[in-house]
Amino acid sequence: MTKNQPVLASAPVETSPQRDNPVTPRIRISIGLALIGWVIFAIGTKPDWFGWDRSPVVGFVQIIVFLIGLAIICLGGYIGLQSLWWGQERTITSEIGSRLAATGYVIAVFAGLADIFGMGSQSFPQSPYFGPWQASGVLIGQGIIALGFLLLIPFNPNKLSNQ
16 A cells, blocks of 8 residues: 555445344244144154154144144245245246145045045044055145145246346
8 A cells, every 4th residue: 555545435334123024924934834734744744753653644633733734834835935926926837726726635635544434444433544545645645745836936037137
């Protein structure tokens, strides 16, 4: 530095809290819901992980618990993916995705409770049987939910950079 060169002062550091995007609380809520739903889903599918397994077969209460957990996961995912569309007009693809996710959940519920609805291999007075056909139906429903969530993602980077 020479003698005649002025000393530049550094810019003041901003210490005031910055405002969050209005989308941030929705994303936090959706992640929380998805985690809570995952724990409930895990309790329903694998109660022995928590030391709560009382029966060698999958019973009605266990089926209901994991379907409720799946519903909470779907709700959290839907809220989170909807918040990505904040301030934008949704496309027809995202509309199809939301309906596809809901349809996948209906398929999972119907497949999981097929014996209760009278469409399974056991009649209702007996204990419901969650066998390979019901498990396959629930997995197909979960796959359709995942496909619907993929369609809900806004993939146009030009629109996202204009915000």
